[in-house]
């Protein structure tokens with residue numbers, strides 16, 4: 001299959017990138033990061049999560065972050081919501097797009113959201129119904145599609161089950177997530193082909209953590225299947241508090257370099273993107289995980 005001509009990038013740094021940080025990151029820093037990312041040309045920025053602050057303390061400032069963003073026309077700021085309480089918070093904060101997040105394994109679903117896969121889906125159905133009735137857009141993420149930290153191998157049929165349920169409840173896009181980065185290109189292809197038998201591939205997205213250094217390869221395998229939307233995180237920040245040892249998402253800078261090389265237009269300015277990464281890495285006091293950012297900086301020095 002020919003590669004997609006255009007690709008949508010969803011920047012998840014302010015949410016997935018920071019949710020796992022043990023030291024609090026002030027709302028002002030998150031807001032400044034979001035401003036720098038949108039100035040770099042990113043059109044979709046996952047801003048925060050309306051989850052329980054007891055479960056993920058780093059996202060407790062969700063309303064403050066949403067209130068502080070200088071919203072730029074043409075930019076979407078989706079937020080994670082696990083239940084109706086989260087949706088209420090998201091609506092009060094002026095969110096226009098919400099993301100429900102299920103899992104393809106029972107144990108991960110329990111650890112991440114304290115409920116079974118099907119209990120989670122029932123909650124998401126109520127969330128999606130209420131959100132769509134209010135004119136919000138709803139996406140659906142599926143965790144552990146390429147491997148689970150508690151159950152190991154995940155059968156593609158488990159992914160298909162969740163994807164079909166998310167589709168039926170009105171998610172406009174469904175994201176195949178490799179939460180712990182154990183996936184490889186062959187596995188990625190198999191899962192996407194299995195899901196694409198039921199849901200048009202144009203409505204699928206990829207979210208690849210880079211723990212085993214396979215994320216770019218997995219993304220390329222997904223591109224070859226026709227997937228044209230990818231989540232990534234500036235400087236490769238991130239991880240999930242309920243997936244021990246998993247590192248961040250594929251770095252946005254590395255994704256941009258790949259797409260530029262393929263002649264796929266994104267409208268993102270590499271220098272400004274790297275500067276946004278420098279800003280957050282400077283705050284966190286650690287070097288970027290983006291090989292591309294390091295190489296470009298080294299060349300300029």
Ligand code: HMG
Pocket residue numbers: 016019049050051052053055056080082083085086087089101112113114141142143144177178179207209239240241242
């Ligand atoms: P629970 O403890 O079973 O919730 O947690 P509950 O309904 O029994 O309520 C308990 C208390 O939490 C109550 O307060 C609720 O009001 C409150 P209390 O009466 O004790 O004072 N509560 C909330 N507060 C704020 N916002 C809410 C909310 N809901 C309940 N939305 C729950 C169940 C789902 C809430 C919890 O497990 C949770 O928040 N989980 C989220 C975990 C999370 O955020 N994980 C990281 C994001 S997912 C991820 O990173 C993967 C992804 O990147 C894709 C990939 O890589 O795979 C997306």
Ligand code: MG
Pocket residue numbers: 016177179207209239240
């Ligand atoms: Mg993730």
